[in-house]
Amino acid sequence: MTDLFPDKGHDHGRCIDSALHQAETVAEANNARFTDMRRRVFTLIWQSHKAITAYELLDALQGEGVRAQPPTVYRALEFLVGLRLIHRIESLNAYFGCDMPDCEHLGQYFICRNCGRVAEAVNEDMSRAVRAAAGAVGFKIEATTIEIKGLCHDCAAH
Numbered sequence: 001m002t003d004l005f006p007d008k009g010h011d012h013g014r015c016i017d018s019a020l021h022q023a024e025t026v027a028e029a030n031n032a033r034f035t036d037m038r039r040r041v042f043t044l045i046w047q048s049h050k051a052i053t054a055y056e057l058l059d060a061l062q063g064e065g066v067r068a069q070p071p072t073v074y075r076a077l078e079f080l081v082g083l084r085l086i087h088r089i090e091s092l093n094a095y096f097g098c099d100m101p102d103c104e105h106l107g108q109y110f111i112c113r114n115c116g117r118v119a120e121a122v123n124e125d126m127s128r129a130v131r132a133a134a135g136a137v138g139f140k141i142e143a144t145t146i147e148i149k150g151l152c153h154d155c156a157a158h
Contacts, residue, residue: 004110004119005152006049019046019097023085026101030083040066041076042097045086050116051094089118090145096120106130108146114155 006015023042027034034042044060045052054073061068077095080086085101088094089109096109096118106127107120126146134141150156 004121005112005117005154008154012048015049016043016046019099022101023080023083026083026085029102032079032083037066037068037072038076038079041073042080042085045080045095046097049118051089051092051096051111051118053092053094057095087120088145089147091147091149106141106144106146108148110152111147111149112152112155113149114151117152119152 006012020039020043023039024034040061041057044057054070054077057077058068058070058073061073077086077088080095081088083101084104085098086095087098087107087109089096089111092111098107099120100122105122107122108126110119110121112118130144130146131141
């Protein structure tokens with residue numbers, strides 16, 4: 001599982017380019033407009049492998065000279081979450097890019113409490129167990145967030 005957290009010196013530009021390409025494909029497939037603001041918010045989320053809050057996004061946009069207000073950022077986030085291009089990390093009240101926006105999945109999020117990086121895993125055994133437990137009690141799942149906090153391999157090694 002160490003590949004969930006990319007090496008700190010990896011080519012992050014490739015992550016961003018790949019994510020943008022996937023986002024454009026998903027938006028087009030859903031007849032959704034990937035506006036300049038939505039694209040910029042999405043790109044800011046993908047600037048690192050850390051979760052980012054709405055107000056950090058707003059600060060970054062304003063630092064670039066964009067005259068954005070909180071509702072603008074929240075609308076962009078709602079759009080991106082709705083297309084499954086990003087996930088909301090509940091415990092951090094922050095957002096993180098999704099590597100698999102084109103397939104429905106129950107993700108598990110590993111959050112490093114030291115460096116703040118987040119990695120998403122999709123463990124089908126865990127997903128089946130959650131679905132089975134819900135089905136056993138007649139519960140219809142609308143959203144699932146499984147967050148696991150600890151230390152990534154880089155931080156645990158120190």
